[in-house]
Amino acid sequence: SYVLTQPPAVSAAPGETATITCGGNHIGSKSVHWYQQKPGQAPVLVIYYDNDRPSGIPERFSGSNPGTTATLTISRVEAGDEADYYCEVWDTDSDHWVFGGGTKLTVL
Amino acid sequence: EMQLVESGGGSVQPGGSLRLSCAASGFTFSKYWVHWVRQVPGKGLVWVARINDDGSSTQYADSVKGRFTISRDNAKNTLELQMNSLGGEDTALYYCARTSGSGGGAFDVWGQGTMVTVSS
Numbered sequence: 577s578y579v580l581t582q583p584p585a586v587s588a589a590p591g592e593t594a595t596i597t598c599g600g601n602h603i604g605s606k607s608v609h610w611y612q613q614k615p616g617q618a619p620v621l622v623i624y625y626d627n628d629r630p631s632g633i634p635e636r637f638s639g640s641n642p643g644t645t646a647t648l649t650i651s652r653v654e655a656g657d658e659a660d661y662y663c664e665v666w667d668t669d670s671d672h673w674v675f676g677g678g679t680k681l682t683v684l
Numbered sequence: 685e686m687q688l689v690e691s692g693g694g695s696v697q698p699g700g701s702l703r704l705s706c707a708a709s710g711f712t713f714s715k716y717w718v719h720w721v722r723q724v725p726g727k728g729l730v731w732v733a734r735i736n737d738d739g740s741s742t743q744y745a746d747s748v749k750g751r752f753t754i755s756r757d758n759a760k761n762t763l764e765l766q767m768n769s770l771g772g773e774d775t776a777l778y779y780c781a782r783t784s785g786s787g788g789g790a791f792d793v794w795g796q797g798t799m800v801t802v803s804s
Contacts, residue, residue, distance in 0.1 A: 577746070618797060619794055621790050621791060624784075624789075624792070625790070662728065664791070666789075668787070672731065673719065675721075675728060675729040678729070
């Protein structure tokens with residue numbers, strides 16, 4: 577089965593840039609979506625189709641998927657960005673949806 | 685406002701059954717694929733099952749295949765998950781969520797979840 581690998585934790589000081597990676601076999605050939613989940617809340621879509629932002633998501637959130645590793649980048653990090661972040665793809669071979677293990681972003 | 689509201693969670697003994705429901709509002713339910721995703725408190729998200737827009741096609745995670753059944757009623761704008769032969773590993777918060785389009789679309793609307801606890 578397809579596996580997505582994320583670092584368990586990432587930290588950044590306010591105003592800095594946080595980068596969260598998502599690795600998977602031939603991930604560049606897949607569409608990657610990213611979700612933010614704060615404690616006690618449902619996940620919220622922050623990036624879809626590798627690098628598109630839903631309405632209402634700040635421009636500080638961006639994504640890329642150049643081929644070997646997908647990346648979520650949060651520029652000018654704010655305290656309110658502290659959350660768990662998950663990447664997700666649809667594995668066409670199995671017709672299953674797969675989430676990464678999640679990355680906890682700590683704002684220092 | 686687009687909304688998904690889950691219900692039906694609760695406590696059940698190992699080997700028991702439970703039926704979850706998800707009520708959709710604020711969008712044309714029949715145009716979307718819908719899914720169940722679960723999360724053990726403090727752990728990550730795990731996809732469970734999906735059903736296509738007209739209900740003609742379903743897919744399940746290996747861990748629940750043969751035990752869970754996903755279904756929908758487009759006339760009532762509802763999604764259901766029938767869970768049988770429950771075990772402790774099924775204890776989790778269950779979310780319903782929609783994907784925008786078929787296949788690789790993102791989960792763009794989520795419910796708030798309903799908790800299922802399997803324990804003797």
